[in-house]
Amino acid sequence: MRLERRTHVPLHLVVIAPLAAIFTALLLAAGLIAAAGVNPLTAYGEMLAGALGSRLSITEMLTRATPLIFTGLAAAVAFRARLWNIGGEGQFFVGALVTAWIGHSLGVPGWIGIPLLMLAGMTAGAALLAGPAYLRLRFGVDEVVTTLLLNFIVILFVGLMIEGPMRDPLAFGWPSSVPVDGDFRLPDLIPRTRLHIGLLFAIAAAGAVWLILARTVFGAETRAAGLNASAAAFAGISLPRTIMGVALLSGALAGLAGSVEVMGVTAGVTTTMSPGFGYAGIVVAMLAALHPAGVVAAAVFVATVFVGADAMSRATGVPSFIADVIVALCLLTMIVALLFTTYRVRR
C-alpha cells in the first residue's frame, strides 16, 4: 500500500473531508458518552435541540459563533503563510481588555466610538503577535512556543488588571473589569436576545479576508511565500515583510474578536469570558481547510457543539467538557482527512 499524490483535488472531496472528519469525531466521542452511561443518540439529540431547537437557542449559538469566526480567520490567515499563531486566546484577551479600558471613559458618540474601539482592539492583538513574529524573523525563535506561552501571560495580566486598576466597583466583588460605556454596546440584531450586529461584522471580515487573500498583491505574495519560500524569495518577494504583514492581520483579527465580544456581550472583561475561543479558532480554521467562507460554516458547527453540550449536560448529566473533547477530536480527524484529500491510497 502506498500514498500517491493527487494531481487534482476534486471539489466534492473538499466538501466531504470536513464532514467525514466531524462524523468520525462524533463517532469517537460517542464511545465516551456511552461510557458515561448515556445513549449517545439521546445525547446528540439533546445537543442538537439545545443548540438549534428554538429561536432563542439559535441566536445563542450564533452569538457564540461570532468570536469563533474572527479567531478562525486569524488562524486561517496565519496558517496559510506557515506562521503558526497559537496565541489567538491571548490576542483575544488583549483586544477585550484594551476595548474595555478605553471604552469605559471615552467621551465620543457611539458611531465614532465603536469603530475606534474595534481599531484599538485590533491594534492590541496585532501588537501582541508582532513580538513573536519579530523574534522568529530575527532570531529564528519558534513562534509556536512564544505565542502559546504568551496566552498564559496575558490571562494572568488580565487577572491582575481586573483585580486592581480596572476593577469594577459595582460588580459586588465579582472579578470583572469596568464595563464599556453604554454608548459603545453593539445594537442587538434581534431584539430581546444576546445576538448583536457583531455577527455581521464577522461575516464582513470573512469577506474582506477572502478578498485580501484571493485578489490582492499581498495575498498572492503570502500564498507564494507560504507554499515555496525560496521560489518566492527568488522572485523578489520579501519574506520578512510578508510574515510581518500576516502576523499583523492575524493578530488584529483575534484582537477584534475580543473587542466585539466585550462591546456585544460582556461589557466588562472577566478571565472566564472565553471558553477557549482562541484555541477553538485553530480547529475552526482547520475544519475550513483555511478557507474564509469555510471558517463561517465551521464556526457555526463548533458553536453548536459548545452551546448544545451545555443543554445536553443539563438533560443527561454527561459533563459539558465533552464539547472540548469533540472539538479536539475534530482537529485530529480533520488532519487525517486532509491526508486523504491530498493523497490517494494505492495498492
Next chain:
Amino acid sequence: MTKVLELHGITKRFGTLTANDDVTLTLAEGEILALLGENGAGKTTLMNILFGHYAADAGTVRVFGEELPPGLPRAAIEVGVGMVHQHFTLAGNLTVLENVMLGSEPLTRARSARGEAREKLLQIAERFGLPVNPEAKVRSLSVGERQRVEILKALYRDARILILDEPTAVLARPEAMRLFETLRDMTKEGLSLIFISHKLHEVMAASDRVAVLRGGKMVAERKTSETNPGELAELMVGRKVERPVRHDHKIGAPVLIANNVRVEEDGELRLDDVSFTVHTGEILGIVGVSGNGQASLGGLLSGLVHPSAGQLTLLDEDIGHLGPRGMIRAGAGRVPEDRHAEGVVGELSLWENAVLERLRTPEFSRRGFVRQGAARDYTSGLIERFDIRGASPDTRTRLLSGGNMQKLILGRVLTNGPRFVLANQPTRGLDEGAIAAVHAELLAARAEGAAILLISEELEEAVALSDRIQAIVKGRLSEPISANEADPQRLGLMMAGVWKENDNAA
C-alpha cells in the same frame, strides 16, 4: 551467450496511462545494456516491475531461466537482481558497513556478525574495484562514494544482475566516466548490467547494446557499435531532433561587467576576485565541475547574494546591492538553477507563476489588487508563444513536465525584454526535445541582442551555445577563450584549474 534475464510481453497500466506496452527485453551474461528513453517513456516502471516493486498487468520475468513471482522484491533479490536507485537509500548517520548490512540479517539473530560482514564487504570491494572504508560514516562521503556504497550494497546481497537508474544524474563528468570504467571491469567478473539513461553520450560511451523505449513501447534495439547518437536521438524522441546551431555574428557593446567581485557566504569565500564581461548579442559560457562557486555566481546575478568587494554593473548602473526586483527593473532576466525549488511555486497556477516576479508592476496590479485578467491573458500568450504543452493559465504548475516548466520560466524572463539574462543550468534533467527548444530560445534572445551568461556543467551545451567560455574552479574564473578554439581537452584542463600554469609559462 547465455541469457540471464528475459522480460516477455510486459504490460503495465496506471489508470488510463499505459506505462509499459508489451515490452520484451533480454540481457546476456557479462553485457552492459543501456535502457534509453525520454522522461516518462516507462524505463523506471519497467525496472520496478523486474525488481518486484510493481506487479505487471501482463507478461513474465525470467531470471536465469526461472520465472519470478510478481510483486515480490525479496524474490528478485534472492535470485541475484540488485537495484541502485537514482536517489540513494542510505542512512547518513550509519557507517558504510552498517548500511551495507542493513536488512541483510534476520531480525531474530541475537548477535550481528559484524566481523564476517566486514570481511565479505572488503573482499567484494577488492574483487570489483570499489575501494571503501567500511567504518566511514556515510554522511561524510562524497556523492560518488555514496553511489559506490549503493552498488556494494547490491553486490553484498550476491547480485549478479545490477540495475542502475540514471546513475550519473548526481555525478560530475569525471566521476561519471570513472563509474563507467568500474562498471566495465565489473562485467569481467561475470556481472550483467542494465543502466537507465537519457543521455546519449553516456549510452554511446558505456554500453554494449541499447534498447530504446518511447511512450511505453520498445521501439528499437541496437548494438552500440552499429548506431550513432543522431539515430538514437531520433528513435528516442520519435522524430528528427536537432539541437540548433550557433552562428557567429557581430558582438556588441558590454552590458554586464563584473570587476574583481568577491562573494562571501557563511563566512566562507565563494567567489574570489572574479571578473567577466558579457556583451550585447553574446553568450558567455561558464563551465566547471559542480560545487566550484556556480551557486554563488548564480545567486550574485539573481540579486540574492551581494558582493563584499568589487563592482558589478549592468548598463553602467551599479547593481551589486540590488535585490531580485531591483535586478529585474535594471534589465536583468534570471533563469534559476533549480526549477522546482526556486523557479516556480508548484502549487500555484501557471498565471500566478508567470507574473510572480512582476506582481507589483502596473502591468499586473492596480491599487494593490492583482489584475487577474491581464495576468491570464499574458500567460495565454506565453503558452502559445513558448509552446507550453498540456496547460491552461489555471493549470497547477507542478503538473507540467520539466521541459514545459522551463519554457514557462524562460517565457516569463524573455517576454520582459531583458538586456541581460542569467541562464543557470537551463537544461538540467530535460529530455532531448526540450533541450533543443531551450537552446533555440536562448539563441533567439542572443540574436535579438540580449547578453546571456550561461552556467552549465554540460560541455557539449556550453560549446554549442557560447561565443566565449570561462572555467570556474574553486571560486576563481579563468581567462575567457573563444568557443571556436575550445576542444574537450583544453576545456578539461581549464576545468581542472590548469590555466594558471599556462599564464606562468607565457
